[in-house]
Amino acid sequence: xxxxMADVAAAAGVSPMTVSNCYKHPHKVHAETRExxxxxxxxxxxVPNLIASSLASGHNRTIxxxxxxxxxxxxxxxxEGLGDFLESQRYELLLAVAEDPQRETQxxxxxxxxxxxxxxxxxxxxxxxxxxxxxxxxxxxxxTWLSSAPSIDMAVGFSLSDAAYDMTxxxxxKGLRHxxxxxxxxxxxxxYLQRQQGFQKAMEEAGLRSDLIHLTAESEGFAGGRxxxxxxxxxxxxxxxxxxxxxxxxAGALFECARRGWKVPARFAVAGYGDYQIAAxxxxxxxxxxxxxxxxxxxxxxxxxxxxxxxxxxxxxxxVPYEIIVRGSV
Amino acid sequence: xxxxMADVAAAAGVSPMTVSNCYKHPHKVHAETRExxxxxxxxxxxVPNLIASSLASGHNRTIxxxxxxxxxxxxxxxxEGLGDFLESQRYELLLAVAEDPQRETQxxxxxxxxxxxxxxxxxxxxxxxxxxxxxxxxxxxxxTWLSSAPSIDMAVGFSLSDAAYDMTxxxxxKGLRHxxxxxxxxxxxxxYLQRQQGFQKAMEEAGLRSDLIHLTAESEGFAGGRxxxxxxxxxxxxxxxxxxxxxxxxAGALFECARRGWKVPARFAVAGYGDYQIAAxxxxxxxxxxxxxxxxxxxxxxxxxxxxxxxxxxxxxxxVPYEIIVRGSV
DNA sequence: CTGAAAGCGCTTACAG
DNA sequence: CTGAAAGCGCTTACAG
Numbered sequence: 001x002x003x004x005m006a007d008v009a010a011a012a013g014v015s016p017m018t019v020s021n022c023y024k025h026p027h028k029v030h031a032e033t034r035e036x037x038x039x040x041x042x043x044x045x046x047v048p049n050l051i052a053s054s055l056a057s058g059h060n061r062t063i064x065x066x067x068x069x070x071x072x073x074x075x076x077x078x079x080e081g082l083g084d085f086l087e088s089q090r091y092e093l094l095l096a097v098a099e100d101p102q103r104e105t106q107x108x109x110x111x112x113x114x115x116x117x118x119x120x121x122x123x124x125x126x127x128x129x130x131x132x133x134x135x136x137x138x139x140x141x142x143x144t145w146l147s148s149a150p151s152i153d154m155a156v157g158f159s160l161s162d163a164a165y166d167m168t169x170x171x172x173x174k175g176l177r178h179x180x181x182x183x184x185x186x187x188x189x190x191x192y193l194q195r196q197q198g199f200q201k202a203m204e205e206a207g208l209r210s211d212l213i214h215l216t217a218e219s220e221g222f223a224g225g226r227x228x229x230x231x232x233x234x235x236x237x238x239x240x241x242x243x244x245x246x247x248x249x250x251a252g253a254l255f256e257c258a259r260r261g262w263k264v265p266a267r268f269a270v271a272g273y274g275d276y277q278i279a280a281x282x283x284x285x286x287x288x289x290x291x292x293x294x295x296x297x298x299x300x301x302x303x304x305x306x307x308x309x310x311x312x313x314x315x316x317x318x319x320v321p322y323e324i325i326v327r328g329s330v
Numbered sequence: 331x332x333x334x335m336a337d338v339a340a341a342a343g344v345s346p347m348t349v350s351n352c353y354k355h356p357h358k359v360h361a362e363t364r365e366x367x368x369x370x371x372x373x374x375x376x377v378p379n380l381i382a383s384s385l386a387s388g389h390n391r392t393i394x395x396x397x398x399x400x401x402x403x404x405x406x407x408x409x410e411g412l413g414d415f416l417e418s419q420r421y422e423l424l425l426a427v428a429e430d431p432q433r434e435t436q437x438x439x440x441x442x443x444x445x446x447x448x449x450x451x452x453x454x455x456x457x458x459x460x461x462x463x464x465x466x467x468x469x470x471x472x473x474t475w476l477s478s479a480p481s482i483d484m485a486v487g488f489s490l491s492d493a494a495y496d497m498t499x500x501x502x503x504k505g506l507r508h509x510x511x512x513x514x515x516x517x518x519x520x521x522y523l524q525r526q527q528g529f530q531k532a533m534e535e536a537g538l539r540s541d542l543i544h545l546t547a548e549s550e551g552f553a554g555g556r557x558x559x560x561x562x563x564x565x566x567x568x569x570x571x572x573x574x575x576x577x578x579x580x581a582g583a584l585f586e587c588a589r590r591g592w593k594v595p596a597r598f599a600v601a602g603y604g605d606y607q608i609a610a611x612x613x614x615x616x617x618x619x620x621x622x623x624x625x626x627x628x629x630x631x632x633x634x635x636x637x638x639x640x641x642x643x644x645x646x647x648x649x650v651p652y653e654i655i656v657r658g659s660v
Numbered sequence: 661c662t663g664a665a666a667g668c669g670c671t672t673a674c675a676g
Numbered sequence: 677c678t679g680a681a682a683g684c685g686c687t688t689a690c691a692g
Contacts, residue, residue: 045466050443052685070406095425113380136375222611281552382669
């Protein structure tokens with residue numbers, strides 16, 4: 001069934017040591033010997049046991065990333081950027097899902113048990129236990145999509161509130177006054193709250209009413225845009241625009257405008273966040289904050305690999321810039 | 331830094347064996363002893379080394395799933411369904427991404443090196459090398475989203491072509507004659523091709539023109555819907571409806587209808603596939619094939635766990651039914 | 661270039 | 677209920 005290094009060695013008429021060298025230090029083995037070993041290995045369907053290898057050597061090239069959700073394109077991009085970079089460095093990326101900080105602690109325990117070379121976390125909300133476990137393990141870790149200081153080791157991200165602030169300014173500068181916020185009230189609410197704070201700061205600075213806020217607990221929130229418009233209209237009949245916590249919510253708002261026969265942006269303006277694929281396609285095009293998810297993933301990989309291989313990093317915190325993409329909706 | 335079982339044993343004044351038993355067979359250890367051991371373990375921040383454990387025991391509770399993409403909500407649902415079930419059975423789910431069959435072979439090699447308890451694959455397109463490696467390893471594997479017979483071991487899915495056939499029939503039964511297909515021409519094209527075949531079969535059976543086909547190579551294809559309408563209109567000016575390979579493509583088609591001022595479904599009908607979140611939200615609501623992604627994931631988990639724990643399964647192939655959700659677009 | 665010895669951190673099966 | 681011995685499949689460091 002599953003053959004071992006010893007099996008291959010016996011079949012090839014060499015010692016296990018030589019088989020090992022064929023994989024780890026090929027140049028140390030006579031070409032002929034190596035070819036024979038590799039040929040018999042292939043014939044036996046031998047796959048080196050990484051479990052044994054990593055136990056014996058105390059090293060491995062596995063990075064494990066933890067995300068709160070798989071159905072979030074920002075995280076998907078981060079994972080892709082991270083994966084591409086790690087592949088180029090011959091590290092392997094493994095993924096785990098943890099919906100909330102409590103679950104994350106469990107998941108981290110399992111991950112640590114496997115002694116990875118590094119860990120990538122999403123966001124900055126972790127239980128004390130998670131932080132303690134990771135710190136005690138000494139495994140390098142980077143928190144992604146972080147807008148504040150790292151709570152554990154290293155971090156990459158940008159200011160979520162600055163991005164929302166900039167977007168809100170853009171809407172205000174169009175001359176609009178009655179602007180609402182469609183937000184989320186979900187487990188990983190810190191990230192959503194920061195965006196909301198950016199919105200409120202911009203509104204207050206402009207001397208505008210900053211309490212037209214509607215929060216939804218739905219994670220996949222096309223409906224959120226519709227509900228926000230309905231709810232905010234009751235608080236302020238003159239509502240002219242909606243700034244949204246994500247493009248999905250914003251797209252929902254756009255669908256609702258279409259349903260009501262409202263011209264966008266003449267009758268109503270909508271601002272998104274995330275620059276998902278849908279932003280470019282939903283008419284009349286969604287003005288959105290474009291975050292560089294892949295860049296964040298790549299930066300996380302760079303930090304990790306540098307830390308793993310040199311034991312230190314140039315700077316523990318990396319900023320990956322965002323930009324505002326202006327389309328037809330604002 | 332990272333303490334071992336021996337460290338804990340020494341600190342607690344017992345043998346390593348007893349520490350091990352505290353985790354594996356708690357009832358075999360005197361309550362007092364156990365408490366002392368667990369307390370000192372916690373104090374030392376000890377996390378059992380699963381690498382060593384699994385090497386010594388020859389067992390582990392890790393299932394690794396391979397998906398071609400993270401930004402596909404069907405697969406995301408499958409992984410969620412799988413993850414929930416495995417969690418309930420105290421197995422751990424690890425994920426790996428492989429964009430195409432070649433990359434999958436590499437990834438599988440790494441996975442096999444880690445000797446998982448089971449493997450979940452997506453779709454039925456695998457290299458011969460992948461199949462050989464897995465079969466030789468003897469690790470149980472289930473292919474998901476499969477419409478044909480398993481090429482390796484076990485499978486769960488449904489007939490992709492039947493689903494597309496049923497949907498096309500629905501459109502035809504509305505009295506529409508000039509119906510196009512917006513498809514994909516991507517690496518994992520088998521799955522897309524099968525849907526297309528279902529479309530063509532329905533058209534041919536109805537004695538209708540079945541060559542109004544437009545394929546796009548874009549993976550995130552809102553644009554695909556627009557391009558299909560543009561291209562097919564040149565081939566057939568009377569085009570009345572579009573059946574789409576995914577809801578994303580269909581949503582794009584709907585956006586294009588809005589842009590052209592076409593009433594849906596009076597002037598133009600659009601059928602989707604997948605029943606993604608967007609289907610319910612994009613006006614006037616997308617009629618779509620609802621696949622049970624979570625159900626597929628769960629069934630895959632059930633097959634795997636049964637095979638792992640009993641060495642056999644009742645039936646190697648499981649069908650997870652789909653349904654057609656009728657909304658406003660057809 | 662090749663290999664015999666010791667050990668990685670656990671668990672198995674067996675004594676006490 | 678507790679523990680000394682052997683071994684999981686590799687790699688390290690060292691001889692030859």
